Amino acid sequence: MDPHAVETIEMELAHLIRRLIAETTYRKSGDSLDRAAYLLLDHIAGSGWASVKTLAEEFRLDSSTISRQTAALEKKGHLARRPVENDRRAYTLELTELGRLELERNKQMRTERVGELLEGWTAQEVEQFSRLLQKFGESVSEG
Amino acid sequence: MDPHAVETIEMELAHLIRRLIAETTYRKSGDSLDRAAYLLLDHIAGSGWASVKTLAEEFRLDSSTISRQTAALEKKGHLARRPVENDRRAYTLELTELGRLELERNKQMRTERVGELLEGWTAQEVEQFSRLLQKFGESVSEG
DNA sequence: CTATATAATTGTATTATACAACTGTATAGA
DNA sequence: TCTATACAGTTGTATAATACAATTATATAG
Numbered sequence: 001m002d003p004h005a006v007e008t009i010e011m012e013l014a015h016l017i018r019r020l021i022a023e024t025t026y027r028k029s030g031d032s033l034d035r036a037a038y039l040l041l042d043h044i045a046g047s048g049w050a051s052v053k054t055l056a057e058e059f060r061l062d063s064s065t066i067s068r069q070t071a072a073l074e075k076k077g078h079l080a081r082r083p084v085e086n087d088r089r090a091y092t093l094e095l096t097e098l099g100r101l102e103l104e105r106n107k108q109m110r111t112e113r114v115g116e117l118l119e120g121w122t123a124q125e126v127e128q129f130s131r132l133l134q135k136f137g138e139s140v141s142e143g
Numbered sequence: 144m145d146p147h148a149v150e151t152i153e154m155e156l157a158h159l160i161r162r163l164i165a166e167t168t169y170r171k172s173g174d175s176l177d178r179a180a181y182l183l184l185d186h187i188a189g190s191g192w193a194s195v196k197t198l199a200e201e202f203r204l205d206s207s208t209i210s211r212q213t214a215a216l217e218k219k220g221h222l223a224r225r226p227v228e229n230d231r232r233a234y235t236l237e238l239t240e241l242g243r244l245e246l247e248r249n250k251q252m253r254t255e256r257v258g259e260l261l262e263g264w265t266a267q268e269v270e271q272f273s274r275l276l277q278k279f280g281e282s283v284s285e286g
Numbered sequence: 287c288t289a290t291a292t293a294a295t296t297g298t299a300t301t302a303t304a305c306a307a308c309t310g311t312a313t314a315g316a
Numbered sequence: 317t318c319t320a321t322a323c324a325g326t327t328g329t330a331t332a333a334t335a336c337a338a339t340t341a342t343a344t345a346g
Contacts, residue, residue: 001258001266005273007250010257011185012276017163018178018333019283020156022204025301026334035161036302042154052325061165062304067326069302089311089324107150114153115144117282123144129275130148132268133155139260140162161302168332169303179333195294205335210295212333232293232342 033106036069041078041095041103049092051084078102176249179212184221184238184246192235194227221245 024035033041043058044050052070056063070093073079078099081091095103118126167178176184186201187193195213199206213236216222221242224234238246261269 001261001264001269003254003258005269006258006261007254008273009261009269009276010250010254012273012280013163013257014178014182014253016276016280016283017160017167018182018202020160021164022334024160035157039157039161059161063325065303087312107153110157111146111150111153114156115146115149117279117286118144118149118152119282121144121278125275125278126144126148126152128271129279130151130155132272132275133152133159135264135268136260136272137155137159139262140159143260165303206294208334230343
């Protein structure tokens with residue numbers, strides 16, 4: 001494997017992460033979902049429901065982190081909790097209609113923004129980048 | 144442009160960023176440079192020198208952030224400051240020998256880790272991914 | 287000279303995370 | 317049937333990386 005290409009990937013990722021963190025975390029936009037909330041809602045939308053525990057496992061974060069984030073989303077009316085039968089410790093989380101709308105709205109905004117960044121790319125490049133990013137994401141998840 | 148591919152890129156980036164932040168920021172490894180330090184050293188290594196101001200501009204971060212980060216690197220002996228002629232407010236930062244070594248050691252560790260994630264990829268895929276990431280990084284920097 | 291601009295630092299707040307302690311509930315073993 | 321242990325979730329506290337505002341020392345323009 002070409003070590004130069006790997007080094008480039010490593011360096012680009014480092015830059016990208018720092019850049020995107022700063023842009024999306026500290027410069028508050030006020031009315032859009034933060035990354036955490038966005039991913040939580042998207043995951044719950046995909047699987048239909050979740051618990052604090054399953055979300056913590058899915059995202060490999062501490063359940064205290066998830067607990068606070070879902071509490072915030074519940075407070076904003078984006079998530080609702082439903083008791084679990086036969087286990088009064090647990091509950092499941094579901095999207096509310098508002099949550100579904102917010103998710104859609106945010107997905108659209110974000111996708112638009114990414115689309116702008118990809119202006120001037122050929123269809124083939126976008127296709128390839130999408131495929132390779134996905135593949136890389138899988139590697140990261142596994143290892 | 145295929146909207147599905149763009150959406151995939153958007154989603155994968157969101158996941159990747161969150162994942163890599165958590166892995167590289169909060170789970171302390173102790174003896175490796177954090178992302179900030181790594182990028183600062185790399186930039187200074189490439190350009191030979193820098194000031195707090197030029198670094199803040201380069202990374203689009205507040206100079207207070209840079210000031211603290213460079214102070215930490217100076218304290219660890221990775222950076223040294225040299226006075227600027229005719230301006231006693233300012234100084235330039237240069238890598239020390241230790242800084243150069245640490246940078247190299249870290250680059251190697253990181254590149255190895257990325258290499259592991261790319262195991263099983265064809266040379267062509269790695270090549271393409273490298274190129275497209277770089278291209279994407281440029282777009283992010285510009286817009 | 288004096289007013290203003292600039293380089294860097296320091297103070298304070300926020301966000302996303304981790305780890306540890308805690309509460310309440312479930313379950314397995316004596 | 318108790319009791320010990322495990323488990324789901326929450327709350328307390330700490331840390332890292334950032335921003336913005338105030339401050340200090342120096343430079344420069346009028």
